[in-house]
Amino acid sequence: MPLHPALVAASEYGELFLTIVERTGVGLVLLNPQLRIQQTNAAFLEHCGQPRFDLHGFDFPELLHPSVRQYMRRQFDRLLTGRSNRFVEHLAALWATRTAFTGALTGMAVPSEAGPLKTIVVLVSPDKAEDDERRVLISPNKILSEINAKILEGVATGVPTVQLAARLYLSRQGIEYHVSNMLRQFKVPNRAALVSKAYSMGLFGVGSWPPKVLPEYVRR
Numbered sequence: 001m002p003l004h005p006a007l008v009a010a011s012e013y014g015e016l017f018l019t020i021v022e023r024t025g026v027g028l029v030l031l032n033p034q035l036r037i038q039q040t041n042a043a044f045l046e047h048c049g050q051p052r053f054d055l056h057g058f059d060f061p062e063l064l065h066p067s068v069r070q071y072m073r074r075q076f077d078r079l080l081t082g083r084s085n086r087f088v089e090h091l092a093a094l095w096a097t098r099t100a101f102t103g104a105l106t107g108m109a110v111p112s113e114a115g116p117l118k119t120i121v122v123l124v125s126p127d128k129a130e131d132d133e134r135r136v137l138i139s140p141n142k143i144l145s146e147i148n149a150k151i152l153e154g155v156a157t158g159v160p161t162v163q164l165a166a167r168l169y170l171s172r173q174g175i176e177y178h179v180s181n182m183l184r185q186f187k188v189p190n191r192a193a194l195v196s197k198a199y200s201m202g203l204f205g206v207g208s209w210p211p212k213v214l215p216e217y218v219r220r
Helices: 005-009 014-023 042-047 066-080 146-157 161-168 172-186 191-201
Strands: 027-031 037-040 086-089 093-096 099-111 117-126
Touching: 027 042, 037 042, 042 117, 066 086, 066 099, 066 117, 146 161, 146 172, 146 191, 161 172, 172 191
Parallel strands: none
Antiparallel strands: 027 037, 027 117, 086 099, 093 099, 099 117
C-alpha cells in the first residue's frame, strides 16, 4: 500500500518525513499501536527486496532478525507506554523475502489530538556495504548441533573447559574436539574470534545474558 502524504504531513514531524522520503530514499513505515504495518513508502519495499510485496497488516517486529527481535520489541514497548518518544538503533537487522541487511532504525511516537499514541513512524536506513563480505548476518539456518550450541554458549559465557565438560557430561578432550570443529566451521583462529563472529552473525540474541544461541540455528 503506497504511503499517503497527507497522513505523514498531518503529524508534527510531517515536513521532516516528507523531505526524507523525497530526497534520501530512506525507508519509511507507519505502524499502528499493535505494531502492524499500515503503510510504507517505495524505498522500504525495495529494501525488503520485493517492491510489489504487500506488507500491509504485517507484524513489523517479525521482519527483524531473530537476534534483535525481542530487544526491539522492548524498544517499541517504551514508545507505546510513553516511557520514551523516540529511539535510534544502529544494530537492527531487517529481513524480508529472503533479503537481510543491517542499518539504522529510528522509531518515533506520534500521539493523536486526544493524547494517546496514534502512530509509530519507523525510518530504516541500510548500511552501505561495498560487498557481501561486510554483511555477515545470516538468515536462520540449522548450522549448529545441539551440543555445539551449548558449548558455544559456555565459551561465550567464559565457562572453563573442565567445568563445561562436567556440565555437558563430556571429557575435556571432547570439548576441545567440538570447539576445534567450530573454529574450522566459522573460519576463525581462536575462541575469542569464534564468539565475536557468532555475535556478528546474529547467532545470539541481543540484550540478553547469559548468551543463548537462537533456536533458529540449532538442529534438534
